[in-house]
Amino acid sequence: MFRVDLNSDLGESFGAYKLGMDKEVLEVITSANIACGLHAGDPMVMAETVQIAAKNQVEIGAHPGFPDLQGFGRRNMNLSYEEVKNYVIYQIGALEAFARKEGKSLQHVKPHGALYNMAAKDYRLALAIAEAIKEVNPELILLALAKSEMVKAAQEIGLKVAQEVFADRGYNPDGTLVARGTPGAMIHDKSIAIPRVVRMVTEGKVTAVNGEEISIKADSICVHGDNPLAIEFVREIRAALKEANVKIEPLKNFIG
Numbered sequence: 001m002f003r004v005d006l007n008s009d010l011g012e013s014f015g016a017y018k019l020g021m022d023k024e025v026l027e028v029i030t031s032a033n034i035a036c037g038l039h040a041g042d043p044m045v046m047a048e049t050v051q052i053a054a055k056n057q058v059e060i061g062a063h064p065g066f067p068d069l070q071g072f073g074r075r076n077m078n079l080s081y082e083e084v085k086n087y088v089i090y091q092i093g094a095l096e097a098f099a100r101k102e103g104k105s106l107q108h109v110k111p112h113g114a115l116y117n118m119a120a121k122d123y124r125l126a127l128a129i130a131e132a133i134k135e136v137n138p139e140l141i142l143l144a145l146a147k148s149e150m151v152k153a154a155q156e157i158g159l160k161v162a163q164e165v166f167a168d169r170g171y172n173p174d175g176t177l178v179a180r181g182t183p184g185a186m187i188h189d190k191s192i193a194i195p196r197v198v199r200m201v202t203e204g205k206v207t208a209v210n211g212e213e214i215s216i217k218a219d220s221i222c223v224h225g226d227n228p229l230a231i232e233f234v235r236e237i238r239a240a241l242k243e244a245n246v247k248i249e250p251l252k253n254f255i256g
Contacts, residue, residue, distance in 0.1 A: 002246040003254045004201050005162065005220035006238070007031040007143065009063055009112065011049035012040035012072075025225030026052050028234045030250040031059045033110040033143070036091035039065030039073025040112075046098050054102040059250040061143060064091035065112035073113035081128045084115075088132035092140075107252050108162065109133050110143035111150075120148035120176060127153040134159045141255050146216045147175035162219040162251045165200050167193055167237060173208045175216065184209040190233060194240045197221055201246055220251060 010026070011034040012019045019040070026032060032053045035041030041049075053060050065073030067087060079087070088109070096106050111119055111129055119126040126149040133140050134157060144150030146163035154161035168187050170178035178185040187193045200206050200218040208214050223234045241248055 002201055002244070003249060004218060004241065004246055005030050005251045006223055006234070006248055007033055007061070007110070007164070007220050008223050008225055008234075009033045009035070009110075010053075011035040011045050011063070013045045014040055014042050014069070019226070021225045021227070021231060022049055023052055024228075024231045025223075025234070026056045026058050028225075028231065028238060029058060029223065030248060031061055031107060031143075031220065033061045033063035033108075033112075034095055035063050035065070035112070036095050038067045038087065038091060039069065039071075046095060047101070050095070050098040050102055050104070054099075054104050059107040059252060060095070060099050060104055061108035061110055061141075062092045062095040062106060063110055063112050064088045064115065066115050068114075073115065076114045076118060081124065084125060084128040085132040085135075088129055089136055092133070092136050096136075106137070106140060107250060108141040108143045110164070116145065116150075117177070119150050120145045123149040123153060126150040127157070130154045130157055130159050141251050143220060143251070145175075145177070146218065160255055162255045163217040164220045164222055165197070165206070165216060165218040166222045167197050167233070168224065170209045171206055171214065171216075173210055173212045173214060175214060178209050190236060193233075194237055197237055198240050198244045198246070201241065202244055219255060 006029040130153040141160040170184040
């Protein structure tokens with residue numbers, strides 16, 4: 001039987017500004033990546049999101065980003081090796097405190113936005129992230145873009161790593177995501193996206209934006225829940241995976 005995790009980026013509201021449908025998403029996923037206050041989120045949002053995740057028995061992960069609230073962590077930043085490590089450590093620690101308050105421990109860490117995309121291609125940046133995680137807790141899992149430099153860095157230092165795929169994003173032939181705003185970046189047609197997700201899990205293959213077939217490993221599927229249609233899309237993905245004999249469960253159950 002195939003096994004896969006469903007994850008989503010959550011806790012990204014800030015003060016009076018509400019983003020996403022976190023409560024609804026937490027009813028249909030197995031792992032939550034919760035913003036830690038630097039690219040999005042704040043202590044009130046973090047506390048509430050962790051509490052709801054715990055109530056739904058959803059595993060909790062830190063979602064560290066660049067210190068860039070105004071840009072939502074999507075702008076590239078040129079930080080030193082030590083700066084990257086310490087920003088990641090700082091954010092893990094902040095979320096871990098809220099998790100402990102609910103009697104939970106962190107399962108994983110998934111970098112956000114520009115930090116994630118840069119580290120997917122930059123081995124040194126990926127290594128800084130992986131080392132930060134391992135130094136805080138060597139049992140944590142790095143949730144990383146499949147086939148990326150983050151996967152390589154984690155494997156080389158003996159850190160647990162799960163390879164992530166995206167339900168609604170296009171892929172380049174090298175396994176990286178097609179940049180937002182360019183043709184083929186987003187897949188809006190469910191009749192294309194859902195069979196594509198199932199194939200990534202069961203066959204380890206995906207069709208790149210140029211039509212080339214590439215190999216890919218799918219330990220976790222990133223899904224979004226920013227509107228009611230997105231929530232319904234996640235439910236349909238779950239149904240299709242179960243129909244294909246795929247067991248949906250959190251990363252800690254099968255990533256060793």
